[in-house]
Amino acid sequence: MKIFDELKWRGLIKDVSSPDIEEKLNNGGMTFYIGTDPTGDSMHIGHFSSFLISKRLKDAGHNPILLVGGATGLIGDPKPDAERAMITKEEVEHNFNCLKKQAENIFGFEVVNNYDWSKDLNFIDFLREYGKFFNVNYMLNKDIVARRLDTGITYTEFSYMIMQALDFDWLYQNKNCVLQVAGQDQWGNITAGIDLIRKKQGKEAYGFTMPLLTKKDGTKFGKTNGQAIWLDRNKTSPYEMYQFFVNVEDEKVIDYLKFLTFLSKEEIEELEKSNNENPHLREAHKKLAEEVITFLHGHEAYEEAVRITEALFSGNIKELNVNEIENAFKDVPNFDITEDKNLVDLLVEAKICSSKREAREFVSNNSISVNGDKVNDLEFMITKSTTLGDKYIVIRRGKKQYYLVKYA
Numbered sequence: 001m002k003i004f005d006e007l008k009w010r011g012l013i014k015d016v017s018s019p020d021i022e023e024k025l026n027n028g029g030m031t032f033y034i035g036t037d038p039t040g041d042s043m044h045i046g047h048f049s050s051f052l053i054s055k056r057l058k059d060a061g062h063n064p065i066l067l068v069g070g071a072t073g074l075i076g077d078p079k080p081d082a083e084r085a086m087i088t089k090e091e092v093e094h095n096f097n098c099l100k101k102q103a104e105n106i107f108g109f110e111v112v113n114n115y116d117w118s119k120d121l122n123f124i125d126f127l128r129e130y131g132k133f134f135n136v137n138y139m140l141n142k143d144i145v146a147r148r149l150d151t152g153i154t155y156t157e158f159s160y161m162i163m164q165a166l167d168f169d170w171l172y173q174n175k176n177c178v179l180q181v182a183g184q185d186q187w188g189n190i191t192a193g194i195d196l197i198r199k200k201q202g203k204e205a206y207g208f209t210m211p212l213l214t215k216k217d218g219t220k221f222g223k224t225n226g227q228a229i230w231l232d233r234n235k236t237s238p239y240e241m242y243q244f245f246v247n248v249e250d251e252k253v254i255d256y257l258k259f260l261t262f263l264s265k266e267e268i269e270e271l272e273k274s275n276n277e278n279p280h281l282r283e284a285h286k287k288l289a290e291e292v293i294t295f296l297h298g299h300e301a302y303e304e305a306v307r308i309t310e311a312l313f314s315g316n317i318k319e320l321n322v323n324e325i326e327n328a329f330k331d332v333p334n335f336d337i338t339e340d341k342n343l344v345d346l347l348v349e350a351k352i353c354s355s356k357r358e359a360r361e362f363v364s365n366n367s368i369s370v371n372g373d374k375v376n377d378l379e380f381m382i383t384k385s386t387t388l389g390d391k392y393i394v395i396r397r398g399k400k401q402y403y404l405v406k407y408a
Helices: 003-009 021-027 045-059 089-107 123-129 136-140 160-175 184-201 238-246 253-260 265-277 283-297 299-314 322-328 343-349 356-364
Strands: 031-036 063-068 110-113 177-183 206-210 334-337 368-370 392-397 401-407
Touching: 003 021, 003 045, 021 206, 031 045, 031 160, 045 063, 045 089, 045 177, 045 206, 045 253, 045 283, 063 089, 063 160, 089 110, 160 177, 160 184, 177 184, 184 206, 238 283, 238 299, 238 322, 253 265, 253 283, 265 283, 283 299, 299 322, 322 392, 334 343, 343 356, 343 368, 343 392
Parallel strands: 031 063, 031 177, 063 110, 177 206, 334 401
Antiparallel strands: 368 392, 392 401
């Protein structure tokens, strides 16, 4: 299958600037860029979907450039409903360094910063060399601007389109970059860059967009709702990522396999059949988790995530090492102790139970587990020898309420 046909089959092409793109993608040899602004110190799974396009195109013989926008990040891409809060120059610089390192480690491609060619451009030169090529009516008709006209848009965000077009023009002149790839919400910015190159250089450039990675309800993956799936394992552990993927909606799992993996058409069709006939086995979900986690963090990280999952399901907490315990229970309520304690007293002090009476009832009714073992002895003592890895005690109340106690 040629690269254009594969991208179409995977659902990764939405808008194209020219019918010539099919032939050019299939022929290879183009330099292209895809970018993101450093608004955070890690990429998330939405970025991963977009940046995987770079690897697919590289494997097809094209030359990728990843742009992390140190300049555009200071301005802010217009949001659909409100002005984007500005972040400081120091934050942008810190985030750029984090994303650059992350992109190089994951993808191994060249990373550029548009601040390098934007920082010395003064306002008069900006208006003379770029502003004169942009008709205001043309800009107002772009969806990214038009959707903000009712609520209002500042000149700062209104200018973002010109800055992104400037990037394309600079990369065209200095890196022989003839193609820009981005999410569908960037179509107006892509075409603005193509028009600028045509007017300023008298040459043709190209662009295409990919559909955004979305949930069943149509909302996109990102950090706005505070539930981002980060590529940095210190922000989202492989175990958390595994849990996310094995629990994605059945209706979306095949789309995610197409977007986020390099599995073949035949492999994905087989998983789709399994998902339709035996959805309870979650074979497609598990394969999705394996492919993404292994690509990002290595197969050992994937195996660790599976090991934690199986230990929690079976109750064999003692099989986990200290690092795995920390990953598995990093978001549960925690409590520190520095001396031996009676279990009933600890349950109250750690607010696992509201009173000693309630604590005694839970213990007597076999509703409390310590490190995976049911405890019904009211005199049971939590000591250093109770700990796992000489550090932690995992307490479970009922079937699903976990608490982590650290013996310091």
